[in-house]
Amino acid sequence: MKLKILFVCTGNTCRSSMAEYIFKDLAESDKYEVMSAGVSAVNGKDPAPQAKQIMSEKGIDISNHQTQKLTEDLVTEADLILTMTHQHKSSVLSMFNESEDKVFTLKEFVEDIEELTEITDEIDKIYKRISNRREKFLDEKGSKIERLRKRHQELIQEIGEVEDELNRLEGELSKEVADDKDRLDILQNKVQNLDISDPFGQPVSVYRQCAEELEEYIKLLLKKIE
Known part of the structure; x- marks a missing residue:
């Protein structure tokens, strides 16, 4: 029986879809059934152009990939669910808490570090506490x-x-x-x-213009009063 692996990210347009196709490219197809989905994905969208380009450079064609939203059926059928971030993991556990034993971040599962597990467990508890308090x-x-x-x-x-x-x-x-x-x-x-324009705060040239204007009008004044 094939091991069913599900990669999860947000929109299933880049990270999880690339993970799916890279895995398929590297692994023996008769041993694994690999899929990907997004916790906030819209069904039927194409991969991101950048993802297509990067995969093409690796000789992998993902142009036929269509995004899909994470569903209960996908979670139930998967033997192993690998998320791109801890937030994705928390989202999966929040929506499908019965899947706790098979949901990991990709790095968490691969590295299998005890300290990391303790940290992620604490993070999970905090997220659950936040979620419970938000709901209340x-x-x-x-x-x-x-x-x-x-x-x-x-x-x-x-x-x-x-x-x-x-x-x-x-x-x-x-x-x-x-x-x-x-x-x-x-x-x-x-x-x-x-x-007579006020030259205050203006450059010297403005003061010069003012003086010339004054001189002009004083001359006119003198002509008038003489």
Whole structure:
């Protein structure tokens, strides 16, 4: 009987699919049945282009691979489940806790280090504790959170509608006062032309221009008052 091995990652588009095909390329096909899946995969997607390229460079064709989501049937049928990360392992155990004896990260299974096992066991306990606390919290606060999220979306929509109305009204006002604003701009420009520009904080060249402007207007003043 063939040993059924299941590689697991997130989307089954690169890591686990490459692991599947590399394993198939290296192992004797009559001894193993190898598959791959993703905990968040969408069924029927192609591998990532980068994965195709990398595998092609190794002489392995994965172009026919189609992604698949991890299911209870896949987990049940597998003799050994090897995940790409500890988070993937935790996800598998969270969804299918009866599979605990056959789920490992790939590195964990290969290295078989006692210290690593102790660490991963503790990590598993923490993840379970977090999951339990999250479930308990959502049981107690979930309905309130949903109400707040719904109200939040309503407020965002209301704010958007208010902003649209404000913009529309401001546009109407701008049209109402457009002629006066144009006239005001003309008059303000005339007033500004009567000013001696302030050179404070400007380069020396600006001070020079100011002095020349003063000289020009003082001459005109003198002509007027003489």
